[in-house]
Amino acid sequence: MGLGFWKRRGRRTLIAAALTTTIVAGTAGWASGHEQRPLTGPPPGTASWRADGTLGRQLPDPETATPARMASFFRGLSAAEQHRLAARHPSVVGNLDGAPTSLRYEANGLALRAEHARARADAQDTALTPQSRAAARALAERCADLLTPGRRVLAFDPRGRGQVAEVYGDLRTARHVSVVVPGSDIDLTSFDRTKEVYGTPAGMAKSLYTAAHGRTAVVAWVGYTTPVGLGPDAATGRLAEAGAPRLTRFVQGLTASGAPEPAVFCHSYGSVVCGLAASRLPASDLVVLGSPGLRADSVSDLHTRARVWAARDDSDWISRVPHVELLGMGHGADPTDPAFGARRVPAERAKGHTGYFAPGTDSLRAFTDIATGATS
Incomplete structure (x- = not known):
């Protein structure tokens, strides 16, 4: 192997080491996180359901x-x-x-x-x-x-930090459907908080539904255990690996119930969940915003039929996160890099990590076109 190989490998190792130090020590502006136990398995009350013989079968x-x-x-x-x-x-x-x-x-x-x-x-x-x-x-x-x-609550589970899904619009008659998948620090108590509203799934979903003038039903989905803070949980794929099958089942459930294949919007760590679920997700479009990576090196690695889109504004702090995946740390290639192969969503008017769905932004306008099938 040549000197160039070892130089590249050395750079990747140094980046991974710096990433690990940043996360574990909570330096360089990263907040300390707390390890979460993912909620997995069937819904609460399943044992009683399994024992029910009232239908004779x-x-x-x-x-x-x-x-x-x-x-x-x-x-x-x-x-x-x-x-x-x-x-x-x-x-x-x-x-x-x-x-x-x-x-x-x-x-x-x-x-x-x-x-x-x-x-x-x-x-x-x-x-x-x-x-x-x-x-x-x-x-x-x-x-x-x-x-x-x-309010239309499509899922509710109070266990752990709590999970919920809420629908804006009418899923039964909608010609288009969108699903919003959130990132860190989102649970039953915070999914529709009033602080940094466009960083919450409810805020993103409401904004998209309003901008689309009801042409798409939108689901704010909090169906997986999200990281808390920006500690080791946010830097590894452990919670995303537990969340990906839950997202897959949820979207499969929508289409099995008669809804069209949705556009799935994945914010921050939620894009890691979406990347891991992509190959089994019946979606028309996969849109990632403020993404640390999808655990894939390119669109082809996602093995999806969906169109893949990526957005990141220049002021988003996520751009400072090293786009590597080594020894289980980091989430891989930058999906906004042209080499990744995603379609780029304009985000010049978006501000920060939670501003992509803010009214009046070019990113929200593009999201609306994607959600309503107005793009080619």
């Missing part, structure tokens, strides 16, 4: 049945049978990819009311610690917010 297993199989199962039920299952197993049906959209809304309403009542009781339980009662009060308030009339 075994119900399909939420853990192993495909979304297409679930969609077929529900099509074979009467309306009364569907509603009965939703009432008996709201936490399962509400999170069951492939179940009818309206039935999932109904089931999640029931699950939210039950969780709201439980949390309110815990908030008044003097046997619990003050911290536990405060957490219960916060959860009760969160459930009350989600129960506001007009």
Whole structure:
């Protein structure tokens, strides 16, 4: 091997070492992160679902049945049978990819009311610690917010830091559908926070839905455990590897329920999730913004039929993250590099890491065209 090879390898090793030091030590502006335990497996209440024999036959297993199989199962039920299952197993049906959209809304309403009542009781339980009662009060308030009339909750799971998916528009009649996948620090309590609103999935989804004048239904999806801060979880693919199958099932569930293949918008660490899911994701477009990398060296490495787009504005701090993947650290090539092969989204008017969906930006205008099929 020549001297050039060893020089290139040495540079990559030095970059990886610097990246590791930056993350672990929390230097160079990186915040300290806390290791998260990813939420995996079937929906809560699955054991009761598996034991249910009220229909006279075994119900399909939420853990192993495909979304297409679930969609077929529900099509074979009467309306009364569907509603009965939703009432008996709201936490399962509400999170069951492939179940009818309206039935999932109904089931999640029931699950939210039950969780709201439980949390309110815990908030008044003097046997619990003050911290536990405060957490219960916060959860009760969160459930009350989600129960506001007009909100369409397509998924709800209070376990861990909590997960949720909310729909803007009508999935049942939409000619176009978009899904927003968030990055770090997003969970049940923060997915629609008012601070840095365009960095939240709800803020991004609402902005896109408004800009498109209702020509696309948009789903704000918080269905995986995101990193907290910018520590080791954000620099490795561990949480993305756990989240990718969940995103795949969710999108497969949308299409199995009759929705068109969506445009999937992936912000920051969410793009790592999307990159790992890409080969199995039934999507028309894959749009990454503020991406640290997709764990791929090029578009061809993603093995996707979707058109791949990439956006990054000059003021986004993500540009200072080394685009390498070595010894499990980093997420690989820069998707905005022409050599990667993605279509470039203009983002000159976007500001910072969370400004891509801000009204009036060229990036939002381009996203709207992608979401509504106005691009070639």
